[in-house]
Amino acid sequence: MTTILRIDSSIKGDVSVTRRLTAKIASHLGGDVTLRDASKLPLIDGNWIGAAYTTAADRSDAQKRLLALSDELIAELKAADTLVIGMPLYNFGVTGPLKAWIDMVCRVGETFRYTENGPEGLVSPKRVFIAYAAGGVPHGSGFDHASGYLRQVLGFIGLTDLTFVAAEGVAADEAVAIAKAEEQIAGLAA
Known part of the structure; x- marks a missing residue:
């Protein structure tokens, strides 16, 4: 059975358009769904960065605790066959909660590494469906700074x-x- 990681990043709760769409996409695709509400995630800070760039063998217990949530999020990401991400457009960019999730899962040695040929992604290929919602900015337009970034x-x-x-x-x-x-969701291949 397919494992879906559904990431919601709107701060609007039950009235969120992207939350409704991610639920419909996940239901349409079928499978076991892990729901992650990114609006509950903390922001990273300098101590977190210091822990992330300390080799695992050299991390203090405090650094390990700082990275525990990140480890959990990365495990969810790697375990999923499919990602469904809610991406409302706030002020032409991604939401703070989505950025918090991105910062937590983009870790050197865990989800990417640097090589002599440049960076290399370490997350196994999987399908990603992104529910984009905007008040008036068309997806892919010059004012949509979120889609290209993501x-x-x-x-x-x-x-x-x-x-x-x-x-x-x-x-x-x-x-x-x-x-x-x-209509777009109805046309997605499950």
Whole structure:
């Protein structure tokens, strides 16, 4: 059975368009779903970075505790066959919670490494479905700074099979935007 990691990053709770879409995508694909609410994640800081760049054998107990949540998130990521990510557009970019998840899972030696030929992703290839929602910024437009960023950072760790489901124009007509996104979901291969 397929294992799906569903990552929600909206701060809007039950009224979030992307949360509704990630639920529909995961249901459409079928499988066991692990839900991760990125809005509950802390931000990284200098101590966290210091721990992440200390070799595992040399980490103090305090550094190990600092990285415990990151280790858990990376384990979820690696265990999943498919990712479903909710990506609302806030001020033309990704949400703070989604950035917090990205910062926690992009770790040298765990999800990427540097080689003489440049960086190499260490996450096994898997399908990634991204529920994009924006009040008025079309997906892929010059004002959408989130989609290109997410494509870049996921590619950096080895994930390049991305499919976007877009609910555009939510501010103008939410029902129409969601209906168009649901049409896209219905056409996804399970």
